[in-house]
Amino acid sequence: xLSIGIVGNGPEELLEDFRRFSEDIDIWIGADRGxxxxxxxxxxxxxxxxxxxxxxxxxxxxxxxxxxxxxHHPEEKNETDLELALIIAYQLKPENIxxxxxxxxxxxxxxxxxQQLYTIRQKGxxxxxxxxxNRIEMFFPGTYEITKDKHYPYISFIPFSKKVEKLSLEGFxxxxxxxxxxxxxxxxxxxxxxxxxxxxxxxEGIVLVIKSRNVI
Numbered sequence: 001x002l003s004i005g006i007v008g009n010g011p012e013e014l015l016e017d018f019r020r021f022s023e024d025i026d027i028w029i030g031a032d033r034g035x036x037x038x039x040x041x042x043x044x045x046x047x048x049x050x051x052x053x054x055x056x057x058x059x060x061x062x063x064x065x066x067x068x069x070x071x072h073h074p075e076e077k078n079e080t081d082l083e084l085a086l087i088i089a090y091q092l093k094p095e096n097i098x099x100x101x102x103x104x105x106x107x108x109x110x111x112x113x114x115q116q117l118y119t120i121r122q123k124g125x126x127x128x129x130x131x132x133x134n135r136i137e138m139f140f141p142g143t144y145e146i147t148k149d150k151h152y153p154y155i156s157f158i159p160f161s162k163k164v165e166k167l168s169l170e171g172f173x174x175x176x177x178x179x180x181x182x183x184x185x186x187x188x189x190x191x192x193x194x195x196x197x198x199x200x201x202x203x204e205g206i207v208l209v210i211k212s213r214n215v216i
Contacts, residue, residue, distance in 0.1 A: 001095045001096070002026050002027070002092065002093065002094040002095060002096075003024055003025050003026050003027075003094055003095065003096040003097075003098065004025065004026065004027045004028075004029060004089045004092060004094045004096070004097050004098070005018070005021060005024075005025035005027070005028050005029070005097075005098045005100065006028075006029045006030075006031060006034070006082065006085045006086065006089060006097060006098070006099050006100070007028070007029070007030050007031065007034030007035070007037055007038055007100045007101045008031045008032070008033075008034045008081070008082050008085075008099065008100065008101035008102040008113070009031070009032050009033045009034055009054060009081070009101055009105075010033060010034070010037070010101045010104070010105065011101075011104045011105045012037060012101075013132075014101075014103065014104040014131045014132050014133070015037060015100055015101055015131065015132065016100060016130050016131055016132050018037075018038065018041055018043055018100070019041070020151075021098060021130075024096075024098070025098060026094075027046045027092065027094075028043055028044070028045045028046060029045060029046060029047045029048075029049065029085045029088060029089060030045045030047070030048040030049070030050075030063065030067065030085075031049060031050050031081040031082050031084065031085040031101075032049075032050030032051065032052055032053070032054055032055070032081040033050075033052075033054040033055055034081075034085075034100070034101045035048035035049075035050070035052075035055075035063045035066075035067060036055050036059050036062065036063055037101065038066065039062045039063050039065070039066040039067075040062075042066070043066070044066050044067070044068070045066060045067040045068065046067070046068050046069060047067060047068070047069045047070075047071065047085070047088050048063050048064070048066075048067035048069070048070050048071065049071040049073070049081065049084045049085050049088060050071075050072075050073060050081035050084060050085075051072070051073050051074060051075045051077070051081065052072060053075050071084070071088075080109075080112075082099075082102060082113060082116070083116075086116065086119075086120070090123060090125075094125060095125060095126065096125065096126050096127075096128065097120055097125055097126070097127050097128070098127075098128045098130055099113065099116070099127065099128065099129045099130065100130055100131070101131075102116075102129055102131075103129060103131045103134065103136075104131065113129065114129065114136065114208070117129065117136070117137070117138040117208075118138060118160070118206070120138075121138050121139075121140065133212055133213055133214075134152065134210055134211070134212045135149070135151075135152050135210070135211040135212070136208060136209070136210050136211075137208070137209050138160060138206060138207070138208055138209075139202075139206070139207050139208075139209060140206060141202055141203050141204055141205070142201065142202075143199060143200075143201035144199065144200055144201065145197055145198070145199050146193070146197065146198055146199065146200060146209070147193075147196060147197045148193045148195070148196050148197065149211055151213065152211030152212050152213050153192060153211075153213060154190045154191070154192060154211065154212045154213065154214075155172070155190075155191050155192065155193065155209065155210070155211050155212075156188060156189045156190055156191065156209070156210045156212065157169075157181065157188035157191075157200065157207050157208070157209055157210075158188070158189075158207065158208040158209075158210060159181050159182060159183055159185065159205060159206070159207060159208075160205075160206040160207060160208050161205040161206040161207075162182060162183055162205075163180060163181070163182050163183075163204070163205050164180065164181050164182075164202050164204070164205035164206070164207045165180045165202065165203055165204040165205055166178040166179070166180070166201075166202055166203040166204065167179050167180070167181055167188070167200070167201070167202040167207070168199075168200065168201050168202070169188075169191065169198065169199075169200050170198055170199045170200070171193055171194055171195060171197065171198025171199060172191045172192065172193060172194065172198050173191060173192045173193075173194055174191050176188070
């Protein structure tokens with residue numbers, strides 16, 4: 001099972017500790033300044049990709065030292081640096097893609113990056129967005145087990161589609177039985193697992209599952 005970690009531009013202060021995922025991630029890809037964040041942690045990348053307009057010439061040399069393949073693109077291009085990294089990742093056919101440094105900062109970039117989870121999921125890959133305060137995944141209809149994470153104790157279910165129908169939560173402090181949640185609903189915000197694991201299921205729609213914590 002191949003897992004790829006992609007690091008975007010930040011903000012750096014919101015990045016989770018990459019070392020926590022050393023056993024989960026097989027290949028690292030740095031997107032623009034994200035490659036510098038990896039190099040600073042002495043983490044070697046298979047690829048560094050982007051226009052690198054946000055790094056100095058000295059920083060660019062350091063990135064090259066820590067990357068097997070360095071791909072420089074022009075500033076004016078159709079894809080964002082993150083999209084370029086994702087294109088590479090898709091070619092490697094992973095089962096999981098972890099995205100770091102893609103939330104916070106500019107809201108337009110953050111929203112577009114969350115929407116990338118849909119593209120990733122459509123390709124049969126599980127995408128995970130991780131920062132210091134949140135862990136975000138997208139799910140299509142089905143039944144899933146969810147485990148307690150001490151780093152992110154609160155769990156919320158946010159409809160990505162207009163409606164999510166027959167959502168059930170078992171093993172949660174606030175259980176739910178075949179409920180419908182719609183855009184704007186706050187019914188499934190900030191729940192918690194009672195034990196080490198629980199299950200959630202739904203029959204129609206697309207849901208974002210966000211594990212989070214209050215303090216960075």
